[in-house]
Amino acid sequence: MVDVILKANSEQGLINRNIYGHFSEHLGRCIYEGLWVGKDSPIPNTEGIRNDVLTALQKLNIPVLRWPGGCFADEYHWKDGVGPLSERARMINTNWGGVEENNHFGTHEFLRLCELLGTEPYISGNVGSGTVHEMQQWVEYITFDGESPMANWRKENGREQPWKLTYFGVGNENWGCGGNMRAEYYADEYRRYATYVRNYSDNQIYKIACGPNEDNYHWTEVLMREAGQHMNGLSLHYYTLPTGVWQDKGESTGFDDQAWFQTLKRTLHMEELIVKHSEIMDKYDPDCKVGLIIDEWGTWYNVEPGTNPGFLYQQNTMRDALVAGINLNLFNRYNKRVQMANLAQIVNVLQALVLTEGERMLLTPTYHVFDMYQVHMDAQRLELNYESPGYTLGEDTIPQLSLSASRSKDRVIHVTACNLSHTDELEVVCQLEAVESSSVSGRILHHADFGAFNTFEDPSRVEPVEWKGVTLANQELRFVLPPASVGVIAVQG
Numbered sequence: 001m002v003d004v005i006l007k008a009n010s011e012q013g014l015i016n017r018n019i020y021g022h023f024s025e026h027l028g029r030c031i032y033e034g035l036w037v038g039k040d041s042p043i044p045n046t047e048g049i050r051n052d053v054l055t056a057l058q059k060l061n062i063p064v065l066r067w068p069g070g071c072f073a074d075e076y077h078w079k080d081g082v083g084p085l086s087e088r089a090r091m092i093n094t095n096w097g098g099v100e101e102n103n104h105f106g107t108h109e110f111l112r113l114c115e116l117l118g119t120e121p122y123i124s125g126n127v128g129s130g131t132v133h134e135m136q137q138w139v140e141y142i143t144f145d146g147e148s149p150m151a152n153w154r155k156e157n158g159r160e161q162p163w164k165l166t167y168f169g170v171g172n173e174n175w176g177c178g179g180n181m182r183a184e185y186y187a188d189e190y191r192r193y194a195t196y197v198r199n200y201s202d203n204q205i206y207k208i209a210c211g212p213n214e215d216n217y218h219w220t221e222v223l224m225r226e227a228g229q230h231m232n233g234l235s236l237h238y239y240t241l242p243t244g245v246w247q248d249k250g251e252s253t254g255f256d257d258q259a260w261f262q263t264l265k266r267t268l269h270m271e272e273l274i275v276k277h278s279e280i281m282d283k284y285d286p287d288c289k290v291g292l293i294i295d296e297w298g299t300w301y302n303v304e305p306g307t308n309p310g311f312l313y314q315q316n317t318m319r320d321a322l323v324a325g326i327n328l329n330l331f332n333r334y335n336k337r338v339q340m341a342n343l344a345q346i347v348n349v350l351q352a353l354v355l356t357e358g359e360r361m362l363l364t365p366t367y368h369v370f371d372m373y374q375v376h377m378d379a380q381r382l383e384l385n386y387e388s389p390g391y392t393l394g395e396d397t398i399p400q401l402s403l404s405a406s407r408s409k410d411r412v413i414h415v416t417a418c419n420l421s422h423t424d425e426l427e428v429v430c431q432l433e434a435v436e437s438s439s440v441s442g443r444i445l446h447h448a449d450f451g452a453f454n455t456f457e458d459p460s461r462v463e464p465v466e467w468k469g470v471t472l473a474n475q476e477l478r479f480v481l482p483p484a485s486v487g488v489i490a491v492q493g
């Protein structure tokens, strides 16, 4: 059993809704097939965007969606993706499988998708192989309200009014696929490119600089020192690989308890990365004006057997649900510095929310975690005091419990909880200080098999259910987390 104290009057600041953001790249079957099937497809669609996926994603109230990459962004030339489809230039997607990219999904289509989802767009610009002028013109094309060469071209292409665009990334992974730059060189490039990412009309851009990979603290130091004054956000990328080795990352299904344990242990490493990068940011930005934007995170396994290695298609099990739950609890906890996070990726790629096969679609365990956790968006984080019991496998021990709590605008307290142990249930007794509550309810995502996943034949094998046995009496909340589970509890004030 573990004792927890939840201080309901200890407001720890708002959890930025953008922590629940997503990422869509021109990679494998994420855009084409996953989101976009085209207007003439037999798959039911709205202006080319498939309806089943759209409906599923609408339910998550996705706050922000990143596009067009990823590595793809630094080879993407946006002008190839506007105008009549038949006239759009074709290119080879050299990063991802060497397949042809016909540019049928471009700026207009992406921004329409965002409108249909009710989500804010986050566009990544091309620093690696693009020009300053090209980047400047893209922002002008999207946001300028009036007569200008780019605004007029937008109108000719069918969009009279400008779009609102807040989030703009100045390059992606410029330490790697985005140009193999040194931090010192990129910091100067960032300053130059970012100068011309202008606020047209009344549109205000939040500029995001390419940040470090994993524990590259030197990158953060240099960027904050040389360019911190010119940015609103600095990105961080960290993926969870079960083995920690890129050449053989581990399988997405059929794993053993060691792989389970190691995956969760590597997920918990995210906390050290947030803390250490934040310490550097604090030095240059003590008022926390620059957000830490974790715009790529999630599991990365060996691809599914028989699929294109460049398409990064993988299954998604209860283990992914735990990875999502743990990471989201961490992002909530560091809500002062973490202002956005984008799971990689939204459909059919890496730790996807949704998988498709032809006209069929399934929701992954990760989808259900995002559904359960959406109650934290824009809520006040509440302080939790507890000491987690250890979860031991062999000689190694990690915490068994991951928790997060917040109070929504309508004063409902939500607690999200993960039990990392694949064998032991965990009873939690939570004292709710300063809460006059009347009722409690919960939902739990759990399966007797920790490797369980949904298939196109059996899409409802892993689904959240009502969490029976959650009780509330005399300001004491009690619940039992089954092994390998993620739960959410609502306490009505």
Ligand code: AHR
Binding pocket: 025, 069, 070, 071, 072, 172, 173, 296, 344, 345, 350
């Ligand atoms: O998400 C897949 C790839 O991972 C992205 O394109 C890149 O930014 C990262 O290396």
